[in-house]
Amino acid sequence: MRKEDQERAVQEVIGRVVGGVAERGSQALENAIADTLYWERQRIEKERPSAQRTRALARLDAQRRALLGGSDPERKRLLHELVEGFAREVLGYFDPKVHALATRAVPVGLRTLLKATSPRQLLRGSEHGLGGLEERLLVDGEVAHARALRERGTVVFCPTHSSNLDSIVLGYGMHEEGFPPLLYGAGLNLFSNPLVSFFLRNLGAYRVDRRKKAPLYKDVLKTYATVSLELGYHNLFFPGGTRSRGGHVESKLKLGLLGTALDAYYHNVKVRRPRPRIFVVPMVLSYELVLEAETLIDDYLREQGQSRYIITDDEFASPRRVLQFLSGILELDTRIHLTLMEPLDPFGNRVDREGRSLDGRGREIAIDRYLRGVDGELRRDPDRDREYTRLLGERVRDAFFRGNTVMPTHVVAYAAFAELRRLNPGADLYRLLRTGGNHESIPLPDLFRRVDELRGRLRALAAEGRLRLGERVATLGADDLIVLALRAFGTYHTRPALERVGDRIYHRDRNLLYYYRNRLVGYGLEDDER
């Protein structure tokens, strides 16, 4: 956020959050403060002993005493203090000059680093066509549509989330397509790497500390996002909340953050802003290989349903693995697809290039009426708004599935896993993943037939617009897809998901196989496995 807007945003956030609590009465005020102090104490007590920790605990004690002995105005001041602390901590800082430098430095830096993985290529230059990451990133879909809308309102980009590299890829890809810097919340853990932190901050990221569990902190985050939208900052939210642990296309979305689009639109209409519209653009990031796949799937399987929300020790934390991954991406001649889907309004309706909301028949809808009561007055109604946001969530989720670009690793992993299941009828999933069942390998001709059949079904789904096929999946035969997938699996991961020995395919890392296979779950293909 630009310097000139920062103070305005902080004051607006404080006003709304404190006002919102205070208007619910004295008890709500006390509860909000007590809750926050409790959660903050829980968090700080888990930190390693240090002078900073001691000071923080002492401050919490003082605030607790102030809560217990204070009058309502004093409590309101205390709440103000807590909210302001959170708001100033969250606030992103954006310097256009540094942003310009950062976007120029990203491709150059990456190319240099990648060539440095082979000193010979560093000396030779790119004579063998080892281009930079920019050549590997394909931004497609409704790019022109989204570009037209940024002149007609404020845009919220909502991508799928597979990897910590997403933020960098998105920031860079959108810049290359001529979009202004996007404001987005990035986990505090991403800021631990100084280089990544530099790019994140200057590509528009603000800090989100997921260790802070206090509802008040979440309120501040949401309000900050709402205010920034109202100030005309295009935002980027990951509606899945966190990286997809199992490799699936996200189907459970966090509606709280999505709901800020409606909040911002409401405020814009209320204060009669000249360009009140908020547009939501779902985006899908599709990778042939995912940097942190090994850690993510382990986490998913170990604690299914109770995944570690913050992973700080994954592949992203290891510069060597990041370089290996990027170098693999370049060598494989594969592309990362960043697909922009059809823009929506905050109620989930389609939007045309002029920014008009359209109904199912393509007729224009006056959406400000959605926010008015029967008397025509603008009115907040939490139940109604929740329903609108739920509808928006459904449309975004639907767009995620339709925008998913299928890569050879997905097809071959799906087919191999289906074959593994066929060979082990009735086997429990976890046992199958752990032991591999009764067959340590699959005959190559059997996998070939599976891939061929699956490819046919995927083509039918693509023809119906239910998913997208990567160029190679669309054009190549089963033989070539298997070769490409084996190549990808063998290039980066510690152990390949699949490995060919002679005319048999060995499942070496079944967790990884399951991870890549999961990208095709949700399309009704599962019946094939039986």
Place this chain on the structure above:
Amino acid sequence: MSGGEHAPERDGYRYPLYRRNDRRLARDYRGPLYLWDIDNTYLVTEYRGLRDLVRLRFESAQDKRPVPGAVELLAALRKGEEGTSGVRPPIYFVSASPESLRGRLEKRMLLDGVLHDGITFRDLHKLRYLRDIFGFKLIALLLYRLENPPAAREVLFGDDLEHDPYVYPLYAQVCAGELRGDELREELLRRGVRRSASVYAAALAGELPTHDPVEWMVIRRLRRRPAAPDEDPRLVRVDDYAQAAALLRAAGFVSRSGLRAVLRAVRSAGGAADVLAPLRGLEDRLGSLEAVRTEAEPEEDAE
């Protein structure tokens, strides 16, 4: 994939090499079987002296580059005729490189999408075998022959920088039963093969049925040296893999699309000037070249 097996023992001796054969074909398999050299045949290997030897030793998989068209030809051979999804013809590599390079070479193959069924490397722990490339190649070929189905039809690929144009015809002679026992031992000694290795090769040869499986020997020409007048007529020297693909298309080993993929790759590297040159004079074995000539025409929209 890593590691390999030693050669089997014969009379208490085994030749120093590491080998893998990951495929067990049915004994009645009558399809093609391909044997490839690696340096200068599959991969470009610039070797002019000790400095290059050190460089090659430390070269990463990413630095290694295939000969233009080699990857496409290997893929075409693997696929065989159009639309077939049954048994894929096996491909073996025989490399005079030390086994320590296995990881990098297999990584390169993985990156190129080259599917192989086994590789034989030299065991250079015994330095006295350093110069014995002739003996190594012949023994490696004989070991695969012993294991593989007798009726498999072999096509051998090599280059003329070292011994391939001499080893391959000799190997065919051995299989055909024309050169065995003492005669073979003496021939090998004459070619500088170590005595123990020549005895070993003769022992292996003695276990073979009398059947010559070699259909073609494709030699990548890197030296401007004319062929000997008595050279085996199955040995065809090619300037690039477009010519090799045309030969193998005419002989029924690769599909039309396979040929065109090789042509595209070679043409994009500036080759494929006269695709049919090495086929002229082979019409008695290949039949009319007209169909291949048409298929090898440059694609209108591609180039």
